[in-house]
Amino acid sequence: MTKQGVPIDFYIWLSAALFTIGVLGVLFRKNAIIVFMCIELMLNAVNLLMVAFSNYYSDGSGQVFVFFIMAVAAAEVAVGLAILTMTYRNTKTTDINVLNKLKW
Amino acid sequence: MTLNLFYFLSFLGVIFALLVVFSKNPVHSVLYLILTFFTIAGHYVLLKAEFLAVVHIIVYAGAIMVLFLYVLMMLNLNHESEPHKRNLVKIAACICSGLLLVVLVGSLKGTELMVNQSPELADIGAVKNLGRMLFNEFLLPFEITSILLLSAMVGSIMLASPKKTTQE
Numbered sequence: 225m226t227k228q229g230v231p232i233d234f235y236i237w238l239s240a241a242l243f244t245i246g247v248l249g250v251l252f253r254k255n256a257i258i259v260f261m262c263i264e265l266m267l268n269a270v271n272l273l274m275v276a277f278s279n280y281y282s283d284g285s286g287q288v289f290v291f292f293i294m295a296v297a298a299a300e301v302a303v304g305l306a307i308l309t310m311t312y313r314n315t316k317t318t319d320i321n322v323l324n325k326l327k328w
Numbered sequence: 329m330t331l332n333l334f335y336f337l338s339f340l341g342v343i344f345a346l347l348v349v350f351s352k353n354p355v356h357s358v359l360y361l362i363l364t365f366f367t368i369a370g371h372y373v374l375l376k377a378e379f380l381a382v383v384h385i386i387v388y389a390g391a392i393m394v395l396f397l398y399v400l401m402m403l404n405l406n407h408e409s410e411p412h413k414r415n416l417v418k419i420a421a422c423i424c425s426g427l428l429l430v431v432l433v434g435s436l437k438g439t440e441l442m443v444n445q446s447p448e449l450a451d452i453g454a455v456k457n458l459g460r461m462l463f464n465e466f467l468l469p470f471e472i473t474s475i476l477l478l479s480a481m482v483g484s485i486m487l488a489s490p491k492k493t494t495q496e
Contacts, residue, residue: 228330228374232441235371238338240432242345244425249349251421257400258354261361264392265345268368271384279375280441284452284461287380291462294387295473299480301392305399306484312403313490 228279235276242269256318260304267297333374341367354405355397362393377453 249262271290278286344364348357365388372381
């Protein structure tokens with residue numbers, strides 16, 4: 225039980241479901257921007273679980289970690305969208321199946 | 329009451345997350361993702377992490393998703409122009425993620441959690457306690473985060489600015 229009466233298991237199931245939906249989106253979609261958004265969804269599932277356990281153990285470190293994860297996600301999105309804009313300028317598409325020059 | 333709120337927010341969150349994946353229009357995906365983030369912020373409020381809830385809304389819904397929308401508009405992708413994957417690939421994606429869910433649930437089902445419910449420190453999510461922790465134990469990572477953000481800013485400007493000297 226967390227302090228508010230919700231069992232911690234429920235948060236584990238919810239985070240697992242959100243993480244799986246993020247993985248599904250990465251595998252399912254071809255648009256690179258949507259793939260980025262699904263990665264954000266996975267990060268948020270992990271954040272939610274960290275806050276739940278931070279509440280469960282009455283330890284603030286989990287919430288500080290979530291704070292850092294948010295900063296890293298912001299940096300990642302800025303660089304990733306810059307790379308996408310660059311590739312769109314060169315190839316006129318954001319289809320990830322076209323961007324296969326690094327594939328063996 | 330709290331349990332009902334939890335069920336409501338979880339249901340909405342999962343539905344919106346599925347709509348992010350399955351909606352055809354990329355702009356609709358972005359808007360559904362913003363709604364998903366709002367439900368997650370609601371969960372943070374339920375877990376007494378008010379500071380994180382506010383920061384989550386400001387950073388994700390305010391900054392990151394606006395950046396996504398801006399790039400979508402700038403690249404003019406706001407129509408259903410996306411070529412779809414073959415059906416075999418889609419079915420394989422569904423099966424893979426379903427198996428991942430089964431593995432996650434199965435591996436976490438039998439775990440025994442340490443029962444360590446220390447009753448002190450009632451509001452760890454308050455700005456005062458969190459800030460004290462951030463500036464005492466986590467001072468070095470906090471400063472390194474500022475360097476990370478600076479380098480990300482420089483890197484994204486360098487990547488996105490058009491090259492000028494490629495013609496010669």
